[in-house]
Amino acid sequence: MLKLLRLKKRTSQTRILVVDDEPDLVSTVEYRLRFANCDVITASNGQEGLEKATAQKPDLILLDTNMPVMNGHEMLERLRADPDLKTIPVIMLTARCEAQDIAAASSLGVSDYVTKPFDFTQLMDRIQAALLRSAKV
Secondary structure: OHHHHHHOOOOOOOEEEEEOOOHHHHHHHHHHHHHOOOEEEEEOOHHHHHHHHHHHOOOEEEEOOOOOOOOHHHHHHHHHHOOOOOOOOEEEEEOOOOHHHHHHHHHOOOOEEEEOOOOHHHHHHHHHHHHHHHHHO
16 A cells, blocks of 8 residues: 555655445445545435535545435446546456446546455555556556
């Protein structure tokens, strides 16, 4: 995780937006990311996530698929349509693991797809890889 910090200016942390309607999962992911010295923003649905992404411009978004108000695919579509947000890497973090779900997310430009339950060390590796890829763009 230290490599993530080197990608950012020394005075700022990597900012990650976690968008999921499962409070226990959000709390756990938030705790682990903060422990890794990340600045964490949370949202409980796609509409709130889109608003927070617009206002705070995170470095990466962890996004669930099934949520109330606005689902993850709709939020991802809107992110990709916004010139200021379209390059933010998005990792889908969802229980949906069928081929059509992965294909739909992929067609919307998702950086990675992680299914629940997940290993947190592997998630951190994927976050780091997505941030490294976006830094090269």
